[in-house]
Amino acid sequence: MTKDILTPSSGDATKALAAGRASLILELEQPPRPGSVRFERAFTRLLDMYFQTRVVETGADRQKIALVAVGGYGRGEMCLGSDIDIIILCRRSIPPQAIDVAQPLFLPLWDAGYSLGHGFRTIADCVKLANKDHKVLCSLLDARFVAGDSSIYEELQQRMRDKVLARREKAFLQWLDDEHAERLATYGDGAVLLEPNLKEGVGGLRDYHRLLWLARLRGATGDVNGVMRQAGFSEDDCQLLERNVDFLHRVRNRLHALSRRKSDKLYVDIQPELAARMGYADTTGMLAVELFLGDLHRCMGDIKALAAAFRSIMGDASEHADAVCASSSGAVLVQDNVVHICPPEALIENPALILQALDEAVVRPDGATPVLSWETRQTISRLVREEPERLTELEGVWPTLVRILTSGRAFDIMEQMVGVGLLSAFMPDFGRVRDRVQFDGFHTYPVGQHTLFVLSYLESLPKEQHPVFTPRWEKLEDVTVLMLAALFHDLGKGGNDATSHSVKGAAMARAQLALWGVDEALAEEVAFLVEHHLLLARTAHRRDLSDESVVAQCAGTIATQERLDLLYLLTYADSRATGPKAWNQWSASLLSELYGKVANMLRDSTLATPLSARTICDTRKRVGELLMQPESPVSFEEGEPMLEHLPSRYALVVNPENIVRHMGLVRELGKEIKDAQRRLSEERAARGIVLLDPRPLEGRQSDVWELVVVARDQHGLFATVAGVLALHNLKVFSADAFVWRDGTVVDVFHVSAPPDPLYPREFWVKVRGSIQYALTGKLSLEYRIDQTRDQFPKPHRGRNDVSVVIDNGLSDFYTVIEITAPDRRALLYDVARTLQAMRLDILFAKIATLGTQTNDSFSVRDTYGQKLLDDDQVTEIRNALLHALQQ
Template sequence: MNKIRIPNQRAIIDRRVIVAKIDALAAGDAASARPEIVAVLRAALDAGRSELARRLAQKPSAGHECSAGQAFLVDQLVRLIHDHVVGRIYPVGTRSTGERLTIMAVGGYGRAEMAPHSDVDIAFFTPTRSAPWCEQVIEAILYFLWDLGLKVGHSSRTPDDMVRLAREDITIRTALLEGRFVWGDEDLYQNSRQRFFAEVVAGTERQFVAEKLAERNARHKRMGDSRYVVEPNVKDGKGGLRDLHTLYWIGKYIHKVRSAADLVDVGLLTPAEYRSFRRAESFMLAVRCHLHMITDRAEDRLTFDLQRQVAERMNFADRTGKSAVERFMQFYFLQAKRVGSLTGVFLAHIDQQFAQTRRRRGFLAAFTARPRELKGYRVFGGRIEAPSDDWFRKDPVRLIEIFQLAQQESLEVHPATMRQADRDSGLIDNKVRNDPAANALFLDILAGRNDPETVLRWMNEAGVFGKFVPDFGRVNAQMQFDMYHHYTVDEHTIRAIGLLNRIEKGDLAEDHPRATKLIHKVESRRVAYVAALLHDIAKGRGGDHSVLGAEVAKKLCPRFGLDETETELVAWLVRQHLLMSATAFKRDLTDPATIENFVGEVQSLERLRHLMILTAIDIRAVGPGVWNSWKRQLLGELSDSAQERLRLGHMRHGRKERVAFKKQTVTGLLGENAHLIEDLDQIFGDAYWIAEPEKIIALNLVQYSVAQSIREQLSIHCEYDEGRGATLVSVIAADHPGLFYRIAGGIHLAGANIIDARIHTTRNGWAVDNFLVQDPVGQPFNETTQIDRIKKSIADALAGKVELVPQLAKRPLPRTRAGAFDVRPRVIFDNKASNRFTVIEIHARDRPALLNRLARTLFENQLVVYSAHITAYGERAADTFYVTDLLGNKIDASDRKQAIEQSLLDAASDRRQAELEDA
């Protein structure tokens, strides 16, 4: 965009030296010397790229210098090739007026902003279509460029063609907008440029702006529609380079500016904003160049496996509570946020300029709408704006007030006022933060009934949010370096608040029926909103963010105006905001001790209501597809059991009563097969009746009865469970050691993931095992081919027809980028979580058939598994097993636990995976 001074250009490429080499090679027959000439040019290209890579290593954030250097390198090669082709391959003594050619760089190459593997976009212009000499020269130039391995986007047109096509196609128009003369006939270039602005641009400014903004919105939607997705696209993502380019294109199209600096002269950016523009652009260009150099290809997506390498190349270092990669990504997102702020201000100015030139027609031509006043602010066209430039300086509390009024009245904050708020946000000091009126206004925004999510996002964009709540400012643009969280901490938090607002309005009743009812039963709705704001407030500080966040809550809640009871509840919710999901997803909900332990921590219905709501919005705000019917079902079961325990002071039924109640319910489900209850009463023990849901019991009893009647040694039944969003796989077979891990291995080989498992043995020695399975993207196995495959795979595994270990080791993870993360295996023993069983929880990197390997290890350590609960958090897996020894006792001896722990760590380790793959 701006002319970048490139120091010591000849160290990148010395055209005179290369010309001498080419002349020497072409002195005889230029055509036969072509391979040697290409070799000289390729060597020059490689040497130039190496020099630019060296310079970037020395100045790793010098994005403008590197990208301009890449364009300079290509310029020189194009000029060398042009002169060689015109001078030696197709020389013409005296050219006619039609035998003229100009080479123009367009697109990113035209801006002189190129990463090492960017496309070389070239437009060739000739005076007329019928010019054989021009066609020969263009073809020869292109072949040379292709032989150098460059990816060339090219067009060949006359000025008349250019005008006609540019009028029809906005992509062509945008590319030509950035046209830059490279070599050839300069008069032809100037004539083409003049005609472009006179015959294409003039009169189409409004249309161009509208189409570029529509194009931008479509691109954002395709890329995730948030500048805070944790694997951003540096070029095309929201807040990325393309957004900066769009500003430049619009400014250039409307005001004919020649560089980004000229945007200041025409009033579209202030000098300070222009400096921000350049800093953000230079940083992102540097990141893009590093990506190309690391991957040796045109890679623009900052994926997890590349983030670490780019952070290291750009000299980011670890700090307490934050790794180098997290600090790098936080800086990246701050730049993307700045781009978003610039875009809003810029487009508002464009809108105003168009409004001033728009002429009124018809009956209302003489009518002028008048702005209204709202508490001193000017409201016009659905926007609220500050009445003067010193408005916030006179009273900084107004920096909060304007957003409160915007939320209350459903108004948009005028972008010019957003710019003002951004500029003056530094006025928010401790006096403002502790002002009761300012805090009351903030709480009105946070718990507002209209659209707090949008208004809080505006506050965040303007820098007001982080200044008023410095603890929130600390997590601003902070990335969570894992594959589970899709957004930065601040974006996740604001989305959670938006979800809470939508649940309260009833907009999400289908997905969150329970939370939709509970939010209207809580004693203090503002507790729910403040807890949503603060639940992740202490991330990135080192230590347990839940414990540290509770301390932050105790400090902030009184400041916000919450009373002592509300403050205590918010602090508890922040400290325990992971309790409900951990219990629901990693513990056996049919075990009475699970409910007792959970209720012992929750202690009140009010806490339970709030915790259920907070858990739901926290999970859903993680990212698309994370909330599903399986999680909703588990949380609902836990909520119902805990509510019953809290209301009655005890469980409604003892063990005997619970079994009798289950049998009565199952009798109704069985219908004409109700006799099976009595027929099989002595076969299935009480533990089975307590552990399984009524619907699954009914299915198991019928399946067992049929299998016995036809003397079937292996019975496999698969059925879609809509309520759980998964497929139930019930396996009935003669019980024998290792049955569980073999079934699990067969299921994994069929391409399914196990999300829950219950293992039972009847009194006459038959295994009745129930698995809930999904495909790798969280959908049920429901197609006939999938069902057939899973049945065959289990049967083959149990019959020994397949070697499980080597076959499972060959299966790749659905997301191989998990290798970018360091997940150290951990094993936790808990003898208090259940009255009957030892609970073993294993945390490890998710990988092919981890459950199979862990289950096999438990078998080899002579443990009996009664249930397994499988949870995945992106690249991390948390598998929980309820076990006893062979005599049905808990595992108490410390040396025994140490031996089991070491075996499980070995099974879960990366080293073990590598050994299996090599076997």
């Protein structure tokens, strides 16, 4: 930063401010340099010099006023997008010429585009407002003299101490606690969210401001280090807070520069560029943005813990270790729901006291879980940092962990253990992945916090009374295996090893449990659950659940009903803890369907072929009965011939009521084709005529709709429907394609709800028209879809993995093509068009979009109705798909 920018001539304050700010913004485009002046401090100095110079230039220094900075400007934290909050302070009354003083100061700033929060106030006004409004009190606690008559500012400070601070402490503390709870509910915990709010989220800058206000309420003065020392924190604590606040400010300023506005929520799309500007680079196995987010979450977690500890100390001095431990030594004491090790330094000599402290948290009566005192937390953190091997080798960890995991308080206790690094010391593999963030738009939390939430969802089942999962939880005689599997399930994430994280995690679980001397049989059960914790979710989302071989493979792997129940519970908790894109109405229904089919197969101890034949016969019989009913959409005479055209898979998958409904659609299709034949040839008449039957799966407000498409078999039908759905902004979750023996096509799609819930009928009429136009050459799907792609910004990609796997072993009847690629608009259309260009019949498709990545599965057969057995054909299909995916 050049000296002439910081010391402008008295006649050029406005230009000097503009030049100085421009120079600072250029610095934000570069990674931070060691020893460089923090942006917010330098920007604050520029503004101070502007006001000081303008006060002299305009003669305002001869008036009885003081310019007082408040809010962020008062704290010296002027970020790029911050408002300039300043008060023109008068002693007794506001002079008539006040407007003449204000205009020369503020108009140049308005003209330059700055946001100002300003006002005229007397000392009495400030005192009165501070006594009534805690937000005003906060801003005045940050007050700082800038220019003018300093004696007026000093009188304000004295009046605030005498008339406000001494009287408002109790009410102000309660207001701060309420405000903190409201921020948590509104903005969430920034220390664990993928898109944290840097200012208002818990662990953000507002927690630091809260710390400052608490200290100044008690009369502390000076910078952050002075405030912390006066509150009794160590030099290491002071430096920790200063480093983290500095880091958060650097992130926030670069966020303002990138977004070109005052924005405090760190959205996913902007994170990669921000990571680059912060100086991060990709490493082996880790993206730069993942490294950045790991550091950011650690930073916000530290600020959250420091602010909470400071609030605890300010609220009750008896929580200091010195006061509690005055008459004890080498003991664990609990006072006011706070666990103290007395004195904290005793831990250095006897680390086993940590286990005693954790046991105290477990055995407390029902109610709030006790928390470790700040002094105890800091001593544990120091031991973890300086001598981790003493904790890794500590005896008695295993029984203590089991008591915690089965206590019903696992989340609350382990959250504290994670915060001080204790769980990482006990389980080094956990420490390696604790702060790892999967930048894929699908996982909402870092691995460590995700693991804690999995434990939380499991142990909350008795209170939640979930109709499906609570009864299965209550059936378990011992939850130890399940809770251990939840603790270990993601240890294998990260690194360059191509082995799946589930397999690596199982090996890590075995090794860790062996170190603790755990019974081998129990360890193997835990390892099984870890290795297969994705089995149910992946099968449900990517496989044709009507294919008996799919269910048989799943049942063969699981082997017992007890394991199935454990995996079902673990899958539920893991999906919910991943985020809303992993657990919703659709995923829950798929998982329930798979669970039921696997349970039936395990119970009957037989494969399904005889059962399938009986099911088909029962279905045909039931359809015949329904056709005899008066409310049937088709008569028995019309429907009975249709029964002969039904393919076996259709009769196995579709229930009888829906088959009769589809028959009604097929009859209507025949009428429309006959009508068209009066004007066109038989071949042309059927081209483009389609009927749609859309309906929500779960009531009018359902997020998932079933769309039945009925038409005569014609080339490109499936791809055309997929393209039209994309054109109308509908997301496809799955698709079933059935071709009756007479050439009638019945495709069943599960899609997202129409964009406008008030007019669904009109919407589906437009969709039908688009399909007909596309099939008859009146609408170019490729052109229209490319247009929509150009209109929407390309979403940011996480890991750009593209793969095509063609497998003949997953099904007895089809070849399964699995596709992994970055998600994009109309991807299903591109894939379907490629497959149909290769003359493949798509019989089933499952679409699983995981954030920015899609994992789709297609069950196909060749033009002769066979699996793909020609190696040259398989290679050609794979290359064609890779080409389409990489466009």
